[in-house]
Amino acid sequence: MKTLYGKLFGQYWSPYLAMGLAGLLSALYFGITGTVWAVTGEFTRLGGHLLQLFGVDISDWAYFNLIHMNGTTLTRTDGWIVWGMFIGALTTVLLARNFKITVPKQKRRLLQGFVGGIVAGFGARLALGCNLAAFFTGVPQFSLHAWIFMAATAVGTYAGVKIVNTRWWKGKPVLTRGDVRPAAGRRRTGSAQPWIGAAIGSAYLALIVYFFAAGRPMLGTAAAFGAAFGILIERGQICFTSAFRDLWLSGRSTMTKAILVGMAVSAAATLAILLIWGMEPITKVAAPSTLVGGLLFGVGIVLAGGCETGMMYRLMEGQIVFLPVFAGNIVGATALAYAWDHLGVFDALVKSGSPVNLVKALGPAGGLVVTLAALAAAFAVARFWSKNYRFGVGFKKGEATHAH
Amino acid sequence: MPIDRKIDYTLDIRGESCPYPVIYTLETLQTMKKGQLLQVITDCPSSFRNVPEEVVKHGYTLVQPPVKDGREYRFYIAV
Numbered sequence: 258m259k260t261l262y263g264k265l266f267g268q269y270w271s272p273y274l275a276m277g278l279a280g281l282l283s284a285l286y287f288g289i290t291g292t293v294w295a296v297t298g299e300f301t302r303l304g305g306h307l308l309q310l311f312g313v314d315i316s317d318w319a320y321f322n323l324i325h326m327n328g329t330t331l332t333r334t335d336g337w338i339v340w341g342m343f344i345g346a347l348t349t350v351l352l353a354r355n356f357k358i359t360v361p362k363q364k365r366r367l368l369q370g371f372v373g374g375i376v377a378g379f380g381a382r383l384a385l386g387c388n389l390a391a392f393f394t395g396v397p398q399f400s401l402h403a404w405i406f407m408a409a410t411a412v413g414t415y416a417g418v419k420i421v422n423t424r425w426w427k428g429k430p431v432l433t434r435g436d437v438r439p440a441a442g443r444r445r446t447g448s449a450q451p452w453i454g455a456a457i458g459s460a461y462l463a464l465i466v467y468f469f470a471a472g473r474p475m476l477g478t479a480a481a482f483g484a485a486f487g488i489l490i491e492r493g494q495i496c497f498t499s500a501f502r503d504l505w506l507s508g509r510s511t512m513t514k515a516i517l518v519g520m521a522v523s524a525a526a527t528l529a530i531l532l533i534w535g536m537e538p539i540t541k542v543a544a545p546s547t548l549v550g551g552l553l554f555g556v557g558i559v560l561a562g563g564c565e566t567g568m569m570y571r572l573m574e575g576q577i578v579f580l581p582v583f584a585g586n587i588v589g590a591t592a593l594a595y596a597w598d599h600l601g602v603f604d605a606l607v608k609s610g611s612p613v614n615l616v617k618a619l620g621p622a623g624g625l626v627v628t629l630a631a632l633a634a635a636f637a638v639a640r641f642w643s644k645n646y647r648f649g650v651g652f653k654k655g656e657a658t659h660a661h
Numbered sequence: 662m663p664i665d666r667k668i669d670y671t672l673d674i675r676g677e678s679c680p681y682p683v684i685y686t687l688e689t690l691q692t693m694k695k696g697q698l699l700q701v702i703t704d705c706p707s708s709f710r711n712v713p714e715e716v717v718k719h720g721y722t723l724v725q726p727p728v729k730d731g732r733e734y735r736f737y738i739a740v
Contacts, residue, residue, distance in 0.1 A: 269710065357732040359704055361676045421680070430677070430685040436668040436700060447731060494707050499679060506680055507687065507715045562678045571678065574706055578678055648687045648719055 265492075266353035266451075272512060275493025276519030279486060283394050284526035286482045290334055290475060293398065293539055294486055295390035296342070297381045297565050297590055298324050299335040304591030306330070319603065320382075320594035334479035339569075341483020344461050346491040346570035348484070351454025354447040358575040363428045366562075370578050373561025374568075374585020375592070377554050380413075382593040383602065384550025385541045387565045388497040388558075391551070393516065395541065396632075397523035399624045401613035402543040404631070406551040413555020414501035421559055491570040498558040498567055508646030510639040517636045524628050528621060540617070544610020546602070561585065666724060668737070669697040675704045675733065682708035683715050686738070690721055693740045698724065701736040709734050 283294040305321050306329070315321050330336035350356050361367070381387035384406050386395055392410070395403025420426055461484060468477030489495070493515070500516050503509035531538055541547075558564040561582045563571055568586070572579040596602045616624035645652055672689050674682050682703050690699060701712060713723055713736060721738050728735040 269706075355706060355732055357704060359676045359678075361678065363677075366678070422684070427681070427684065430681070430689070431673045432689060433671050433673070434669070435671065437671040437673060437702070494710060496679065496707060499707070499711070502680060503683075503711070507683055507719070509683075509711060509715055509718075511711075511714070559680075562680070576678055576705070643718075648683075648715070649691065 266349065269494050270489075270492040272493045272495060272515035273518055275489045275495055276515045277522045279393075279489045279493075279495070280397070280519035280521075280523030281526050282482060282485055282489075284397060284523050284530055286478070287394070287398075287527060287539075288530040288534055288536070289478055291536065292334060293390055293394040294338060294482070295335065295386060295394065296339050296569070297378065297387040297586070298390070299330065299333070299339045300378065300565065300587050301382055301590040301594055302326055302333075302335070303330060304587045304594065307587070308591065315594075318594055318598065320597035323597075332476070334475050337476055337479035338483040338486070341461075341480045341485075342487035342490070342566075342569050343573060344457065345484030345487030347487075347573040348454050348458040348461070349488050349491050350570070350573050350575075351450045351457065354450045356447065356450055356573075356575050358577060360577045362431065365426075365428060366578050367581050369426065370561050371581035371585040373557045373559070374582040375557070375589035376585075377557025377561055377564060378586035378589025378591075379593045380550045380553025380555075380557055380589075381565060381586075382550070382590045383606070384409075384547045384554065387554065389566060391541065391547070392497070393520060394523070396520045396628065397527040398538045398540065399524070399528075399615040399617075399628060400538065400540045400543075401615060402541045402547045405543055405547045406554075409548045409551025410555040410558075411501050413552040413557075414498070414559050415505050415555075416552075417556040417559025418502055418505040420556070487570060487573075490566060491573070496567045497564045498562070501555065502559050504639065504642050504646070507648040508643050510643035513639040514636055517632050517639070521629055521632045524625060524632070528616070528625050531616070532621060538614055538616055540612040540614040542607060542610040542612050544607045546606035546610065549606060557589070666698055666737075668700045669693070671700040671702065673702045674708075675702055677703070678705050679707045679711070682712050686712055686716060686736075687719060690716070690719075690738065690740055695740055697740050699738045699740070701738065702733060703736070704733045706732070712736060 287293050301324060305315050305326055308315050384391045391403050391406040465477050465480045468480060496512055500512040563579060563582060565586050568579040568582045615627055619627060672685060674685055682705055686701050716738050721740060724737045724739045
């Protein structure tokens with residue numbers, strides 16, 4: 258028992274395992290509910306509810322009608338995916354004694370997070386999804402828009418890295434000569450954390466059982482899958498932002514490769530579900546908005562230090578910097594909802610597009626082969642990149658130079 | 662637990678989130694002389710993995726296993 262606990266919570270899980278399981282579960286979730294694992298649509302609805310709270314009439318906002326404002330966040334499956342992710346991540350953070358309130362020493366990070374959050378939230382919704390629906394769960398639906406979004410995000414994160422690497426953005430760390438001893442006196446061991454985690458986890462399990470008993474199986478399903486996704490991304494420390502950003506920074510590609518593997522697993526599983534259960538894939542419009550949205554999203558997530566998914570478990574770890582990111586995400590998504598019809602975004606960037614699905618266009622076998630081949634090619638590039646790209650020097654050969 | 666080598670510099674980046682732990686660590690190492698030792702103190706969970714891995718990939722050495730203290734890690738890196 259002790260060793261199993263240590264295995265599960267004493268160390269982080271392999272990101273490949275976490276993403277593979279998430280890919281499988283997201284395909285299954287689609288099979289059961291007919292919707293995909295996504296979060297930013299619900300963030301936009303939260304923004305809509307906030308507007309309603311302040312007496313704003315949003316009934317004629319086209320974007321809110323597009324994403325449906327039915328019920329409240331507690332009666333929607335999309336809502337329970339979000340809350341389930343928060344609660345699942347919090348539970349495992351506590352079980353692993355990893356909760357700690359941390360505030361960046363450089364206060365500029367809070368403003369940077371808010372700004373990045375707004376840009377990322379706006380971009381994600383412009384493209385009709387974030388790193389999930391327009392990426393991790395979009396590619397396995399064989400929706401072409403996800404590929405455009407992914408490529409645009411890669412370019413956007415490159416620009417983001419250029420910005421965060423400037424002196425005025427990055428700031429200077431505290432570097433002291435010699436050793437710094439740990440502060441003497443009372444140390445928090447966090448020994449109560451696993452008990453609190455177990456209590457929260459049990460209460461949440463009871464809630465899931467209640468949903469099923471009360472005849473709300475879809476809410477129960479969403480609540481359960483949400484928690485599973487939250488646990489997987491927290492235990493695997495999955496970061497979609499780093500999957501792109503770290504390539505440009507130090508050539509790190511662990512997360513890139515893990516996410517590609519997860520999408521390959523998910524694509525195969527999704528195709529099986531489409532064929533066996535005779536379902537239609539979810540295809541979103543591929544338009545100039547997908548490209549622009551991906552670019553903005555890429556810049557925003559690097560500025561914020563995390564995307565709409567990563568910030569969820571980081572917040573549960575106690576990283577305060579992700580509170581302004583979360584707020585920024587909702588502000589940005591709501592701003593896009595306003596701009597959609599009021600500022601002519603739809604007419605300018607979306608209207609000209611059309612939904613393209615690879616399975617529809619190429620047949621099931623063709624769609625799967627093209628998808629897997631493209632994922633494999635991306636994997637090979639990522640692998641080459643991490644072997645040859647170095648911090649500060651890029652692809653140049655030779656040892657890193659030292660100042661002295 | 663205590664390290665038996667002389668620590669030349671300490672980089673205390675507690676509170677910082679990604680990507681700054683990796684940037685700060687690699688930047689600091691670039692300014693140090695061969696043979697010097699850097700101690701990095703961090704409490705961002707992602708950095709528990711990406712700091713040691715990137716340090717090794719960039720040709721530096723972890724002179725001893727990281728020391729865990731609550732949700733804080735101390736890395737000892739030789740140039």
